[in-house]
Amino acid sequence: MRLIEAKYLSLIRISFKRVNEFKFDFLMRYLEIPMYLIIVYFLWKLIFRFSGKTELGGMEFSRFFVYMVLARFIFISFPFTETSEEIEEIIKSGQLTAIITRPVTFQKYVFFKLNFNTLVDGLLSIGLFLLMSFVMGWYILDDLVYWLLFGASFVLAICLNYFFYFSIGLLSFWADEIFGITQAVRSIRMFFSGELIPLTMFPSTLLTVASLLPFKYMLFNPVYLYLKKYPVPEALHQLGLQLIWTVFFMIFSKILYQKGLAWYNSYGG
């Protein structure tokens, strides 16, 4: 059996054609990075200087900076609230009726049509990040075991993000609008995923709360693994938790979809 069926390959081709059609736009996405780098560099440099410490959140400035940059690179390429919004559009507009009559699985259809390029984007982002690290002399991970752990965590994080936002999108079966939900999740995720500030800078109680939520595994874990901050047994433990959350949201989204489909009705063509 082929890894990806031909019908999904066509969707991937379409998604690539869409990227190709607007090449300029695709390339320009990475232009925000220098702006981000400037902000992060000067802000945290100042915070480090004022703190009088060599380490914050268990990282010295050079690693801390790499953390912030890599988190941004990964963040740009991961599935985000757009996935939920697209699903909402499909359900609300009645396009779902056409999709369910086709010989495709809805989860796969949405992923290959709308989100497959995030995987390519992600790989491209990592490539670009490594190139920048090499040119600028930043820290580069030099351990094969950790590269494997990072790779696994990276792919799991993409899947977790996808299934998470997919599940939120499916709430459109019941909710009249999900804009409020996506925006609320966006804020909470920004804080608890370590995008705004590394979770290791949190007070201990808040860090415990963050560990109990899925957001940590959406961004913080792959970045922290890249920085080799977890010992191997802890890294495996964290990967296990990440896998559990991914499987949880995969199953949860399937259940939601089945329940939602029973609820769904559409009139007209």
Next chain:
Amino acid sequence: MPEKIMEINPEKSTLTDRGAENTSTANLHGSDRRVEGISRSVRQVTEKSPWDRTGKLAYALKHLRLFYRFAVISWKRSTEYKFNFFLNNIQQIVTLFIYIYFWRIILNHIPQLQEWDFPTLTILTGFVFFNQSLMVVFWAMWTINRRIIKGDLDVFLVRPVSVLFAIIGQNLLIYRLFEASLGLAMIGVVLIRYHISVTLFKMVLALLIVFLGTYLIMMVTIFLQSLSFWLGRTNAFTELLQAGFLINRYPITIFPKLVIAFFTVFLPVIFIATYPTLVLVEFTVIRGLEVLGGELLIAGLWTYLVYQIWRRGIRRYENVGG
């Protein structure tokens, strides 16, 4: 009934005037005094103000009335789904809490960030929120590029209203003004809690700077969105702009001079939160007025640029089919 004519069609004022002159001539030949009175009133009406002559005032009033209607519709639409409305407001409180807590975490590690301590950073966050809310109220400006590509402007072009106004006004999110009040409330709480005394004039000045700052960012956004007339999809510019907004959350004066200059002229986010906070708690009134003057100059420049690009772009716009 010359006044009536003016009311209906202000552009025809010259013709009406000429007609009045003829009537006056008739009067010279011995017609009754009433005609002379009418001719005088015609002259008075036609010489009232340039606004009336060109009909710009009527045009502006029409847009104001429309804006009010759009706002009412927007409010009704957003409160239609009660649960979503409730969640939106909760989300705003959560986000505000997160932003403030972010500073709390940072200040657990350092006493203060240059001259910025916790109260001033919270005031800054309040202004960020205030501006953010206004930007979301007019969120449709972020969709201009998509509408250009899809050819959705046709429907607006056939209406007797400004195209930009129609795009933005029709999709107002007026309920997000709650967030603005939340930001202002936060500023008020900090001023009281930390006994920071400010004059009413400074408050007004700070608010003026924020409003103008929001207008400036809108101008930059519309400028970048309008590039779609030439470049097609320009989402990247939007993302670039949003990346620039990231700096808005931090006090921009802590950055090097070159960065400050960039975020003052090219992407003027410094007027959104940093300057209003400084004007409120640190600057003298004179310094505040200087900031406002500078902002007005930059706003004028960006308005001119937007006017030019939009005018040229709309001429270039084409769409086949409905």
